[in-house]
Amino acid sequence: MKHLLSTQDLSARNALRLLNVAEEMAAVGQREIKKLPALRGRTVVNLFFEDSTRTRISFEAAAKRLSADVINFAAKGSSVSKGESLKDTAQTLEAMSADAVVIRHPASGAPARLAASGWIDAAVVNAGDGTHEHPTQALLDAFTLRRHWAKLDGTPSAGTTLAGMKVLIVGDVLHSRVARSNVWLLTTLGAEVLLAGPPTLLPVGVGAWPCTVYYNLDDALAQRPDAVMMLRLQAERMNAAFFPSTREYSRRWGFDDGRLALLDTMGLDDTVIMHPGPMNRGLEISSAAADSPRSTVLAQVRNGVSVRMAALYLLLSGDSQDDPQDDQPENQADQPDQLATTPEGRTP
Amino acid sequence: MTTDTTAGSTATPSATEYLILGASILGGDAADLLIRDGLIAVVGPEAADAASRGAVTIDAEGLVALPGMVDLHTHLREPGREDAETVETGSRAAALGGFTAIHAMANSSPVADTAGVVEQVYRLGLASGWVEVRPVGAVTVGLGGQRLAELGAMAESRASVRVFSDDGICVHDPVLMRRALEYVKAFDGVIAQHAQEPRLTEGAQMNEGEVSAVLGLTGWPAVAEESIIARDVLLAQHVGSRLHVCHVSTAGSVEIIRWAKARGIDVTAEVTPHHLLLTDELVRSYDPVYKVNPPLRTSDDVHALRAALADGTIDVVGTDHAPHPSEHKECEWAQAAMGMTGLETALSVVQHAMVETGLLDWEGFARVTSVAPARIGRLEHQGRPLAAGEPANLILVDPAARWTVDPSTMATKGRNSPFRGLELPGSVRATFYAGHPTVLEGRLATPRQAPAASMTGEAPAWNI
Incomplete structure (x- = not known):
């Protein structure tokens, strides 16, 4: 693994390695001295073109626990509003000898562009790009789910997959990078993924995804999921006619007190409720659900640091046990030889 | 249309005759073409006889002639x-x-x-x-x-x-x-x-x-x-x-x-x-x-x-x-x-x-x-048959050629070709614009000189 750009191109083997290393990192977090010398002398730049205190702090804590030097570069707003292009920003960081660039960007594909452009040599970690992917969020969700799944099974987490687990993702899938990353990663790890949301907020083309789609949340809950992941809803979507009102949305697709009680009625004692945060209490999730013992919201935050430590460690420590499958670039621009024939995307 | 008959400019390249030998007309039978005074003067075996001694000869064997x-x-x-x-x-x-x-x-x-x-x-x-x-x-x-x-x-x-x-x-x-x-x-x-x-x-x-x-x-x-x-x-x-x-x-x-x-x-x-x-x-x-x-x-x-x-x-x-x-x-x-x-x-x-x-x-x-x-x-002098008396707007193409697209060598200022690196067939060997060769041997030759009258504005544009 040279970069961590998406979960779609992450092999099961590399995903499990990341999660297993994250378990070791979590153990470090339990020690009195929570710091490892692994990345001493290495520089990690947090390049954030979008406000995100939570994700940035999580990456910062992860890098510092590995003894890396951390530079926070908050290019608030878009690169263009600053009058500086992504290319110039990237080359500035390259000139400062960054070893890894953690990038959050409002444009889908910006991290992939950075990694493939040749503008920099640093490892690129996608910390959320537009409505594309947020791979470390999916990894921390998978980590949280795996611990839960292993505990129910009475086995250690490390090495376990999510085989047999049923995960329901609810809400604005169309605009959610968290949903996309989770769909790919959770299915790669063996889980069955269900989606529920208003048809307007499910992308055209979702039929090709490896999951079942429900327009009715109660029908989806009747499938007895082991975890329900509520996505954050941006209320301004209402203005673009994605749904009539926040109240109607909340009634049909919100995880309210009634649906919380339904889990008890159905005897789903071990079903957990997840949310990537920040939550809109009373909109997509009720306070009772968010604060119930089923909620994994705080565990998710805690696990985020371990997963990000694992990602930075594996990218920067010259990982030799790579899955060779991941080294085959899907980007045709990297394979000039194949252009002469008929690569995908050029109709013969 | 009015052809380029700019008086006194004997040195203009369009004054030259071009004798194209053995081009496959629209991919069909091979024929000779004589280009003179902006027109296709002759198509067929008599083209060589009709050419003047100073005519520039182009061997077009294996090439396709197209409008x-x-x-x-x-x-x-x-x-x-x-x-x-x-x-x-x-x-x-x-x-x-x-x-x-x-x-x-x-x-x-x-x-x-x-x-x-x-x-x-x-x-x-x-x-x-x-x-x-x-x-x-x-x-x-x-x-x-x-x-x-x-x-x-x-x-x-x-x-x-x-x-x-x-x-x-x-x-x-x-x-x-x-x-x-x-x-x-x-x-x-x-x-x-x-x-x-x-x-x-x-x-x-x-x-x-x-x-x-x-x-x-x-x-x-x-x-x-x-x-x-x-x-x-x-x-x-x-x-x-x-x-x-x-x-x-x-x-x-x-x-x-x-x-x-x-x-x-x-x-x-x-x-x-x-x-x-x-x-x-x-x-x-x-x-x-x-x-x-x-x-x-x-x-x-x-x-x-x-x-x-x-x-x-x-x-x-x-x-x-x-x-x-x-x-x-x-x-x-x-x-x-x-x-x-x-x-x-x-x-x-x-x-x-x-x-x-x-x-x-x-x-x-x-x-x-x-x-x-x-x-x-509504360009009446373009897209015409390759026949005697027609305006000489035509190209010679080598359909057997193969080349790899390299945007950095193109004449356009744009480098944004989506075909970069792709091997493609076919190469334009010559382009005749109103009888004047703008491209010869696959390279830019010389531009056609604008008829003087159409630049000064005193006469109607040549192609109205």
Whole structure:
């Protein structure tokens, strides 16, 4: 693994390695001295073109626990509003000898562009790009789910997959990078993924995804999921006619007190409720659900640091046990030889 | 037409005779051609005898002779964005690509919405002399979609505009579109529509479908194109005018145009070379060189477009040559400009996609790249048969050649070719524009000297 750009191109083997290393990192977090010398002398730049205190702090804590030097570069707003292009920003960081660039960007594909452009040599970690992917969020969700799944099974987490687990993702899938990353990663790890949301907020083309789609949340809950992941809803979507009102949305697709009680009625004692945060209490999730013992919201935050430590460690420590499958670039621009024939995307 | 008979300029290259030996005419039998005084003087075995002693002989064995290609859809960027392209560089690229006429789209700065601007572009074309440059006039003032531009003034200007388009922007107001279609009947004009429903494509970044769902890029749905085409063919029928649909990109659009033609509606349609070859799978790289409007579609669309071009539902190939400075492509996808270069790859891509697949023969190639576009643009001296007495706008193509696309060596200023690195068939060996060789041995030769009278403005333009 040279970069961590998406979960779609992450092999099961590399995903499990990341999660297993994250378990070791979590153990470090339990020690009195929570710091490892692994990345001493290495520089990690947090390049954030979008406000995100939570994700940035999580990456910062992860890098510092590995003894890396951390530079926070908050290019608030878009690169263009600053009058500086992504290319110039990237080359500035390259000139400062960054070893890894953690990038959050409002444009889908910006991290992939950075990694493939040749503008920099640093490892690129996608910390959320537009409505594309947020791979470390999916990894921390998978980590949280795996611990839960292993505990129910009475086995250690490390090495376990999510085989047999049923995960329901609810809400604005169309605009959610968290949903996309989770769909790919959770299915790669063996889980069955269900989606529920208003048809307007499910992308055209979702039929090709490896999951079942429900327009009715109660029908989806009747499938007895082991975890329900509520996505954050941006209320301004209402203005673009994605749904009539926040109240109607909340009634049909919100995880309210009634649906919380339904889990008890159905005897789903071990079903957990997840949310990537920040939550809109009373909109997509009720306070009772968010604060119930089923909620994994705080565990998710805690696990985020371990997963990000694992990602930075594996990218920067010259990982030799790579899955060779991941080294085959899907980007045709990297394979000039194949252009002469008929690569995908050029109709013969 | 008046031919180039500039008195006293005995040194002008067009005064030379060219004897082309053994060219396969439209891919058929080989014949000799004699070019003299801007015309094809003789075709056949007597050409060599008719040639004067000083005639330049071109061995064309193995080459195909075709009428010079005519592009209805070129962005030359001048005036306004001379950093992206100029009339000079764009028409050099056109000559190398096998064109003898190109239509310069109106979205320059200032917009080509007055007689003054179209005459400026027209004169720049004459001064360059590599191909015939025909300005397209804007339909609405400033491409604003509010008021009709002075279409009549542009039609009667020295540029004698016949094709009007707000290309880049759809004339989406149905009343304005109706009026434009009606109005251009007065001077046999045509409205070339960029079919894109604006509300359905707000912020659109790529084809809406399975790939956009994965990439998280805002979708450009096929229905946004198809709904406008459906409306426009009905408007054209209602007012009895002619409509040209630019860069058709979807299988559904093909079905609507096929239906309209069956009803006798006077509609013509265009497809770009890139929509005949590339699909939205390429966008997975997030490389903005694949960003274009309308977007690359699916493999099913590509096959429907090829079939439609072969059966005549789609009439012409138009390049939509859209050069951009590199900084407009060296950025994240959403920030990048839309458009691809195409003049220097069009022949090869169409040969690859249509001729080598058996969908078109070379005569069919001539129909879609020259005869039909010349007819739509009302260029009476272009797209003509290769016969004695016809204007000598023709090209010699080596269909057996193979070359690898390298944008850095192109004549256009744009480096944004989506075909970079691809090996393509076919090479333009010579281009004759009004009897003058602008390209010889696959390289730029010399530009045709503009007839003096047409530059001074004292006589009518040579091609009115």
